[in-house]
Amino acid sequence: MARFFTPGRQLTSLLALLGFSAGASLSAQEPPPIIDMHLHALDSLWREADGTPKARFCFPEPCVHTPAVAERDGDVLRLTLEAMDRFNIVLGVVSERPKQVLPWKAAAPDRLLTGFSMDHPSEVSISELREHFAAGRFQVLGELAFQYDGVPIDDPILDRMYALAEELDVPVHVHVSGLGGSDGFPVHLGNPLRLSRVLRKFPGLRIYVENAGWPFLEEITSLMYQYPNVNADLSTITWVIPRGVFHRYLRGLIENGLAQRLMFGSDQMWWPETIELAIDAIETADFLTEDQKRDIFYNNAARFLGLSPAQIARHHQP
Numbered sequence: 001m002a003r004f005f006t007p008g009r010q011l012t013s014l015l016a017l018l019g020f021s022a023g024a025s026l027s028a029q030e031p032p033p034i035i036d037m038h039l040h041a042l043d044s045l046w047r048e049a050d051g052t053p054k055a056r057f058c059f060p061e062p063c064v065h066t067p068a069v070a071e072r073d074g075d076v077l078r079l080t081l082e083a084m085d086r087f088n089i090v091l092g093v094v095s096e097r098p099k100q101v102l103p104w105k106a107a108a109p110d111r112l113l114t115g116f117s118m119d120h121p122s123e124v125s126i127s128e129l130r131e132h133f134a135a136g137r138f139q140v141l142g143e144l145a146f147q148y149d150g151v152p153i154d155d156p157i158l159d160r161m162y163a164l165a166e167e168l169d170v171p172v173h174v175h176v177s178g179l180g181g182s183d184g185f186p187v188h189l190g191n192p193l194r195l196s197r198v199l200r201k202f203p204g205l206r207i208y209v210e211n212a213g214w215p216f217l218e219e220i221t222s223l224m225y226q227y228p229n230v231n232a233d234l235s236t237i238t239w240v241i242p243r244g245v246f247h248r249y250l251r252g253l254i255e256n257g258l259a260q261r262l263m264f265g266s267d268q269m270w271w272p273e274t275i276e277l278a279i280d281a282i283e284t285a286d287f288l289t290e291d292q293k294r295d296i297f298y299n300n301a302a303r304f305l306g307l308s309p310a311q312i313a314r315h316h317q318p
Contacts, residue, residue, distance in 0.1 A: 030088055094115065298315070
């Protein structure tokens with residue numbers, strides 16, 4: 001089957017033809033475009049027992065739990081779209097279940113790609129998944145976070161799902177994390193090297209790995225060296241761990257030669273204010289060149305998604 005995205009062509013040359021460098025904007029009044037590879041359609045707020053919205057989590061504990069900005073159900077969509085406007089986020093990948101994602105897509109059809117997420121692989125059949133992708137309802141498989149339900153990301157039960165994604169050339173967004181998160185998700189299940197077993201079986205998969213594999217720097221580097229079709233989004237670690245910890249990890253990824261494989265993602269969940277925090281975490285990384293920032297914020301994702309020259313040109317219109 002044909003790609004869901006037109007293959008990208010020589011992104012750097014295209015930017016030059018458009019008349020500006022990778023680190024420059026066409027308009028002095030508008031920030032250069034950003035692609036957010038990691039959004040969630042979570043309109044129903046996560047609340048405390050007394051009904052107040054849960055503050056965003058942070059590590060290590062104890063830490064300052066800043067009160068959530070979203071106060072009512074529906075605020076997450078509104079505030080996310082407002083942040084996309086404010087920071088010129090021209091495209092975002094938003095995931096959750098169909099009943100949650102499709103209303104978001106309807107609210108911003110030209111600015112959102114949709115990802116099919118589920119808690120357990122038994123929730124949906126392969127034939128249903130195939131139908132969803134064939135109908136164009138979804139463009140990304142994931143975020144896949146089956147570890148929270150005790151299913152490792154390399155469990156053979158997932159093979160049919162990976163085979164379908166490889167056949168359809170659908171990007172796959174995989175959750176890995178050194179934070180664990182539940183009794184069923186111990187830290188070792190978040191090691192990105194588990195994906196090597198998947199990629200040996202399905203070498204054509206286009207995978208992007210959440211949190212850039214944090215804190216497994218050498219493991220994610222080894223995986224990405226061996227499999228050039230693996231990219232990573234920076235996502236939650238831009239705001240959930242101390243800024244200095246994130247910057248040290250990001251510097252390690254850059255020094256390991258992965259600057260053109262890292263993509264911006266906010267993982268805003270119930271807290272749209274983290275979009276600004278995620279952007280600031282990259283902007284304040286003084287070891288990044290302006291070209292490297294543009295690669296992270298836009299160019300790498302445009303290449304990974306296979307955006308057409310026309311789409312890229314449109315995103316750079318003032």
